[in-house]
Amino acid sequence: MTENLQGPAIARALTIAGSDSGGGAGIQADLKTFAALGVYGISAITAITAQNTLGVRAIQEQSIPIIEAQIDAVMEDIGVDVAKTGMLSSSEIINAVARRVQHWQLRLVVDPVMVAKGGSTLLQSEAIETLRTVLLPLAEVVTPNLPEAEVLSLVKIADMAGMKVAAQAIYALGPRHVVIKGGHSEDQPTDLYFDGQQFIELPAKRINTRHTHGTGCTFSAAITAFLARGWSVEEAVRRAKVYITGAIQHAPGIGQGHGPIDHFWLWDQTHNE
Numbered sequence: 400m401t402e403n404l405q406g407p408a409i410a411r412a413l414t415i416a417g418s419d420s421g422g423g424a425g426i427q428a429d430l431k432t433f434a435a436l437g438v439y440g441i442s443a444i445t446a447i448t449a450q451n452t453l454g455v456r457a458i459q460e461q462s463i464p465i466i467e468a469q470i471d472a473v474m475e476d477i478g479v480d481v482a483k484t485g486m487l488s489s490s491e492i493i494n495a496v497a498r499r500v501q502h503w504q505l506r507l508v509v510d511p512v513m514v515a516k517g518g519s520t521l522l523q524s525e526a527i528e529t530l531r532t533v534l535l536p537l538a539e540v541v542t543p544n545l546p547e548a549e550v551l552s553l554v555k556i557a558d559m560a561g562m563k564v565a566a567q568a569i570y571a572l573g574p575r576h577v578v579i580k581g582g583h584s585e586d587q588p589t590d591l592y593f594d595g596q597q598f599i600e601l602p603a604k605r606i607n608t609r610h611t612h613g614t615g616c617t618f619s620a621a622i623t624a625f626l627a628r629g630w631s632v633e634e635a636v637r638r639a640k641v642y643i644t645g646a647i648q649h650a651p652g653i654g655q656g657h658g659p660i661d662h663f664w665l666w667d668q669t670h671n672e
């Protein structure tokens with residue numbers, strides 16, 4: 400094979416997150432999303448969860464040395480265009496990841512995962528302050544859902560005006576772009592983008608389904624993939640919104656609880672023989 404002197408022929412994205420044995424969220428959702436969007440996916444696993452569409456049964460955090468070693472191993476050889484974080488579980492893991500992000504000067508999307516849809520805690524409460532003060536300042540984009548945005552901003556959100564106040568408060572913590580996801584709203588799932596100057600509302604029709612497991616992971620992974628492919632943050636967010644809406648629309652109906660979405664719906668539409 401001839402070497403490509405222009406650099407790699409495919410964009411590379413790294414997910415630093417937890418494993419979901421059910422395959423719908425976490426590392427598995429991120430890698431499927433990267434693949435579906437034409438990006439070479441790389442992973443550093445922070446925790447292993449025993450999980451299905453009904454909920455999380457057990458969690459085992461990985462040790463700090465093995466988390467750091469995964470990041471260093473891929474950085475020293477493969478390289479990464481953009482990284483994202485998902486489930487980080489503890490203050491110790493957040494601090495270790497932040498050190499590696501700074502060491503390798505990674506462009507970073509932070510999905511501030513706190514609680515799974517079934518109610519299980521994926522981030523210890525004592526780690527929230529570390530997330531706010533240590534990781535958010537390193538983020539190019541942060542993508543809280545409505546409950547996460549309330550925790551990070553200390554603002555009670557009742558409507559779009561509240562989302563805007565919360566986005567400004569989160570922006571003040573240091574990320575360069577804030578995207579508050581509206582999936583938990585009782586109305587339409589309108590997301591809000593804020594870059595410190597401009598607000599952009601990203602509306603969508605609510606899809607009436609219980610199969611929304613892994614939507615947050617998938618949305619942030621799609622933003623990461625589009626950034627890795629060279630799009631601006633605004634365009635990456637717009638494209639990720641179209642992708643996540645289609646993925647929910649085409650959910651395959653797997654499992655007895657909150658089932659996964661279809662990460663490969665775009666591929667299915669063009670390769671349906």
Ligand SMILES: Nc1ncnc2c1ncn2[C@@H]1O[C@H](COP(=O)(O)OP(=O)(O)O)[C@@H](O)[C@H]1O
Nearest residue numbers: 544580581582583588604605606614615618643
């Ligand atoms: N039922 C739905 N119909 C359409 N879009 C949805 C629906 N639920 C969530 N979304 C979208 O999916 C993305 C993830 O949002 P959300 O579910 O709030 O995140 P999380 O999984 O982190 O709680 C957002 O773009 C949100 O607007």
Ligand SMILES: Cc1ncc(COP(=O)(O)OP(=O)(O)O)c(N)n1
Nearest residue numbers: 417424425515516612613614615616
């Ligand atoms: C291992 C792991 N990481 C993250 C989540 C949460 O994923 P999310 O996309 O927020 O979707 P729901 O779990 O809320 O459906 C997870 N469950 N497991």
